[in-house]
Amino acid sequence: MRLILASQSPRRLELLARLGIVPDAVIPAHIDETEHKGELPIPYAKRVAAAKAAAVAAPGALTLAADVVVAAGRRILPKAETETEGRQCLELLSGRRHRVLCAVTLVDGAGRARHRLSSSIVTFKRLSAEEIAAYLASDEWRGKAGGYAIQGRAEALIKTISGSYSGIMGLPLYETRALLRAGGYPLG
Numbered sequence: 490m491r492l493i494l495a496s497q498s499p500r501r502l503e504l505l506a507r508l509g510i511v512p513d514a515v516i517p518a519h520i521d522e523t524e525h526k527g528e529l530p531i532p533y534a535k536r537v538a539a540a541k542a543a544a545v546a547a548p549g550a551l552t553l554a555a556d557v558v559v560a561a562g563r564r565i566l567p568k569a570e571t572e573t574e575g576r577q578c579l580e581l582l583s584g585r586r587h588r589v590l591c592a593v594t595l596v597d598g599a600g601r602a603r604h605r606l607s608s609s610i611v612t613f614k615r616l617s618a619e620e621i622a623a624y625l626a627s628d629e630w631r632g633k634a635g636g637y638a639i640q641g642r643a644e645a646l647i648k649t650i651s652g653s654y655s656g657i658m659g660l661p662l663y664e665t666r667a668l669l670r671a672g673g674y675p676l677g
Contacts, residue, residue, distance in 0.1 A: 490674055495545040495554035500640065504660040509677065510669075518544040518554060526654055530560035532605065538592035539602060546596040551672050558590045559635025569636035571585075575625050578636030584615035587635070590657040595668040603668050607661035609652025611639070616646060659661050 497517040518541035539556035550650040559566040637643040651659040
């Protein structure tokens with residue numbers, strides 16, 4: 490059975506490899522990820538994951554897509570692209586809990602979609618100005634939801650996590666494995 494990953498994320502490829510999976514094709518989904526007015530984090534994550542999968546789905550293949558959202562309350566934090574955005578995210582998250590949502594969609598060869606959602610709670614330590622500056626200098630934050638990557642230097646700044654580490658990285662393995670099995674993908 491052919492598997493398409495609708496993402497160019499090296500982290501998602503690494504996480505799939507942990508399940509012993511190498512996708513047959515990697516086709517990034519180029520969709521508009523703009524939030525709708527008043528859209529809350531969970532519906533947003535689900536909508537974007539589903540749209541990514543639908544954008545590259547092919548007859549006779551399974552298509553897997555995911556979207557990560559860092560949410561502070563009802564607010565969706567950006568995928569930080571500028572140092573100012575990165576700093577704002579880190580200052581907001583400093584010393585407080587936030588949610589990391591990872592929605593996963595699998596579209597089967599007949600076009601039927603299955604969805605799962607991973608929700609995790611992450612708590613950063615209170616960050617000093619020096620810690621924020623050092624993290625920004627690392628450039629790991631660039632393009633990352635909420636301005637950080639848990640699998641890098643930010644891991645040392647996180648007091649607690651409750652939920653799925655792989656989901657925080659970008660692809661919750663438990664939920665992904667369940668979707669693939671339900672879609673008929675051969676897994677051990």
